[in-house]
Amino acid sequence: MDATPRSKATRVTLRDVATEAGVSTATVSRYLNNQAALKPDTIREVERAIERLGYYPDLNARALATRRPSTLGAIIPTTENAIFAEGVEAMQSWLMARDIMLMTVSTRYNPDVEFEQVRRLVAHGVSALMLIGNARPEKTIQFIRSHNIPFCTAWSFQAESDNPQIGFNNFEAAYQMGEKLIGSGHRQIGIIGGVTHYNDRATDRIQGIRQCFADHGYPIDDDMVLETPYHPEDSAVALDHLLAKAPSLTAIFCGNDVLAAGALHRAHERGIVVPDELSITGFDDIALAKILRPQLTTIHLPHRFMGEMAAQALYDAVINHEPVKSLEIPFSIRDRGTLRKPD
Amino acid sequence: MDATPRSKATRVTLRDVATEAGVSTATVSRYLNNQAALKPDTIREVERAIERLGYYPDLNARALATRRPSTLGAIIPTTENAIFAEGVEAMQSWLMARDIMLMTVSTRYNPDVEFEQVRRLVAHGVSALMLIGNARPEKTIQFIRSHNIPFCTAWSFQAESDNPQIGFNNFEAAYQMGEKLIGSGHRQIGIIGGVTHYNDRATDRIQGIRQCFADHGYPIDDDMVLETPYHPEDSAVALDHLLAKAPSLTAIFCGNDVLAAGALHRAHERGIVVPDELSITGFDDIALAKILRPQLTTIHLPHRFMGEMAAQALYDAVINHEPVKSLEIPFSIRDRGTLRKPD
DNA sequence: CTGAAAGCGCTTACAG
DNA sequence: CTGAAAGCGCTTACAG
Numbered sequence: 169m170d171a172t173p174r175s176k177a178t179r180v181t182l183r184d185v186a187t188e189a190g191v192s193t194a195t196v197s198r199y200l201n202n203q204a205a206l207k208p209d210t211i212r213e214v215e216r217a218i219e220r221l222g223y224y225p226d227l228n229a230r231a232l233a234t235r236r237p238s239t240l241g242a243i244i245p246t247t248e249n250a251i252f253a254e255g256v257e258a259m260q261s262w263l264m265a266r267d268i269m270l271m272t273v274s275t276r277y278n279p280d281v282e283f284e285q286v287r288r289l290v291a292h293g294v295s296a297l298m299l300i301g302n303a304r305p306e307k308t309i310q311f312i313r314s315h316n317i318p319f320c321t322a323w324s325f326q327a328e329s330d331n332p333q334i335g336f337n338n339f340e341a342a343y344q345m346g347e348k349l350i351g352s353g354h355r356q357i358g359i360i361g362g363v364t365h366y367n368d369r370a371t372d373r374i375q376g377i378r379q380c381f382a383d384h385g386y387p388i389d390d391d392m393v394l395e396t397p398y399h400p401e402d403s404a405v406a407l408d409h410l411l412a413k414a415p416s417l418t419a420i421f422c423g424n425d426v427l428a429a430g431a432l433h434r435a436h437e438r439g440i441v442v443p444d445e446l447s448i449t450g451f452d453d454i455a456l457a458k459i460l461r462p463q464l465t466t467i468h469l470p471h472r473f474m475g476e477m478a479a480q481a482l483y484d485a486v487i488n489h490e491p492v493k494s495l496e497i498p499f500s501i502r503d504r505g506t507l508r509k510p511d
Numbered sequence: 512m513d514a515t516p517r518s519k520a521t522r523v524t525l526r527d528v529a530t531e532a533g534v535s536t537a538t539v540s541r542y543l544n545n546q547a548a549l550k551p552d553t554i555r556e557v558e559r560a561i562e563r564l565g566y567y568p569d570l571n572a573r574a575l576a577t578r579r580p581s582t583l584g585a586i587i588p589t590t591e592n593a594i595f596a597e598g599v600e601a602m603q604s605w606l607m608a609r610d611i612m613l614m615t616v617s618t619r620y621n622p623d624v625e626f627e628q629v630r631r632l633v634a635h636g637v638s639a640l641m642l643i644g645n646a647r648p649e650k651t652i653q654f655i656r657s658h659n660i661p662f663c664t665a666w667s668f669q670a671e672s673d674n675p676q677i678g679f680n681n682f683e684a685a686y687q688m689g690e691k692l693i694g695s696g697h698r699q700i701g702i703i704g705g706v707t708h709y710n711d712r713a714t715d716r717i718q719g720i721r722q723c724f725a726d727h728g729y730p731i732d733d734d735m736v737l738e739t740p741y742h743p744e745d746s747a748v749a750l751d752h753l754l755a756k757a758p759s760l761t762a763i764f765c766g767n768d769v770l771a772a773g774a775l776h777r778a779h780e781r782g783i784v785v786p787d788e789l790s791i792t793g794f795d796d797i798a799l800a801k802i803l804r805p806q807l808t809t810i811h812l813p814h815r816f817m818g819e820m821a822a823q824a825l826y827d828a829v830i831n832h833e834p835v836k837s838l839e840i841p842f843s844i845r846d847r848g849t850l851r852k853p854d
Numbered sequence: 855c856t857g858a859a860a861g862c863g864c865t866t867a868c869a870g
Numbered sequence: 871c872t873g874a875a876a877g878c879g880c881t882t883a884c885a886g
């Protein structure tokens with residue numbers, strides 16, 4: 169009758185279930201998608217067959233047939249940074265509850281890798297894409313747009329960008345931290361920021377703090393601004409440089425909490441008491457911030473919430489075929505133990 | 512001219528390319544898989560058509576047709592713990608270089624969720640699966656086995672398990688840390704471990720340290736052993752409990768670095784000097800370990816390496832249709848600043 | 855309520 | 871070297 173081609177993993181297919189149940193594949197399919205009302209008897213037969221055979225549908229084949237969304241993609245710089253890891257995990261949970269898979273890949277902050285990942289994910293059939301931030305070569309967004317794939321950027325919200333964004337205003341957050349520093353009496357500070365190359369979060373944070381100090385009449389010199397990778401050791405070295413150039417600095421604004429942790433650690437090694445002799449501020453409020461001594465004064469962001477909002481925005485866009493709606497996420501300053509007025 | 516673009520992406524298919532190039536789909540497909548030697552003219556035409564149309568293949572359709580592996584799956588407890596995040600990122604890089612996607616999902620340490628994720632991933636067509644540890648309801652592995660899907664467990668290596676494992680011996684590592692503690696003169700210690708329910712790493716670590724102390728004649732009382740979630744706050748509370756019950760403890764063995772960080776933080780808050788008045792040991796050697804003050808004495812594991820090895824083992828199994836080969840990964844103790852002989 | 859058939863985007867014997 | 875055709879595992883008008 170049927171010459172079944174032998175294949176390695178002998179998968180149980182819809183057809184097998186149909187045969188077993190003595191119905192057509194269409195009927196089994198209908199059962200699976202509980203479309204039409206099937207006859208109770210039929211339902212029972214199908215259920216028994218599925219049970220007996222241990223059948224489960226091939227989601228890729230289904231996606232091919234329906235062309236309905238089954239996977240979304242998230243491309244983040246690195247999973248090592250807890251903020252992205254948490255955000256993406258929240259996205260995943262949210263989507264999974266709606267039967268959609270999230271494919272997550274990372275770029276290690278390399279825009280070429282990011283482009284490559286976009287291509288891969290698109291080739292793998294993701295229905296929508298989340299990227300981090302707005303700074304990247306034009307071709308990346310062009311590629312996504314040309315393939316008509318809904319997307320949003322996240323962790324950054326810039327009025328000047330015309331990407332759909334689910335993020336927060338990094339510039340403004342840094343600016344407010346600046347006002348806090350100035351309010352506490354700091355006039356001469358150093359900056360240890362992330363590498364700004366193709367990283368708008370790092371860029372905005374540095375510009376925000378500088379703009380604030382400039383606006384208040386205390387412009388920050390270029391050589392008081394250092395960029396380093398997001399590693400504590402690099403930040404430690406940066407602190408040494410800053411202090412060598414300007415021993416009279418009273419505070420260090422750090423581009424994120426990891427950098428702040430590194431600076432804090434080095435300050436301690438040098439016998440500098442924080443915050444008595446030197447204030448240090450962070451950014452992101454990762455779990456680490458509350459474990460350090462003193463606890464970090466930093467900027468709190470609802471990373472999980474942001475992930476969920478991104479998931480929802482993409483989901484809505486994909487389901488309703490609407491454009492992705494932007495959303496600005498609020499931040500807040502957590503004033504803890506590393507900021508104090510200078511002597 | 513052409514119909515208005517549908518809201519849903521109108522995909523450029525192989526057939527479009529074939530038409531554009533004036534050849535059959537088989538020929539385009541052959542070009543893509545550079546199988547047979549095509550005529551140079553043909554190649555040029557196809558290349559031009561692909562270029563012109565911006566074609567890229569649908570990997571899911573290809574997977575359906577070839578039944579060759581295109582995705583693997585990794586199921587981890589949480590991406591919040593850097594050790595898994597790093598390991599999985601390393602896996603992903605390794606596999607991507609070989610044109611295979613890695614789908615990563617997390618379970619939040621819940622075995623029911625894990626089972627559900629296994630089903631999902633299998634339904635999504637992953638060719639192989641990596642799970643963390645060996646402790647889980649039987650049905651999970653049974654399900655995987657019954658579907659003929661190669662798999663391995665990781666981050667744990669237990670002689671008694673018959674799962675293919677790419678991991679390290681948690682019991683032995685904890686045992687060795689115990690010898691270090693005893694060698695330093697500690698006789699009465701407390702344990703703050705992870706929740707052992709369906710977590711063999713947490714279980715083995717606690718048993719390893721207890722066995723060691725028992726073997727040396729200093730058995731550890733049950734009420735000196737606390738289990739808590741992997742959060743610093745929980746660990747802080749645990750430390751309070753331990754010290755309330757036994758103020759004379761000279762050291763605390765923690766189930767991982769996060770727990771150690773929490774205990775360290777609380778010790779400081781209570782005015783206890785570490786390691787002078789109390790020693791604290793960690794496990795995992797995450798980045799945090801070197802930022803804390805003092806730096807954590809802990810157990811170092813090559814997480815990225817482990818991820819790569821797992822990727823390779825699965826890849827080999829899937830490509831060569833061989834059983835997955837187990838591999839025991841070595842660990843080493845990093846003696847830093849939180850362990851010292853008691854007064 | 856249910857089946858036969860066409861189709862989703864690919865690949866691959868089988869011929870020529 | 872290349873094409874026609876069957877097939878991968880599904881779904882869904884179209885009939886009845």
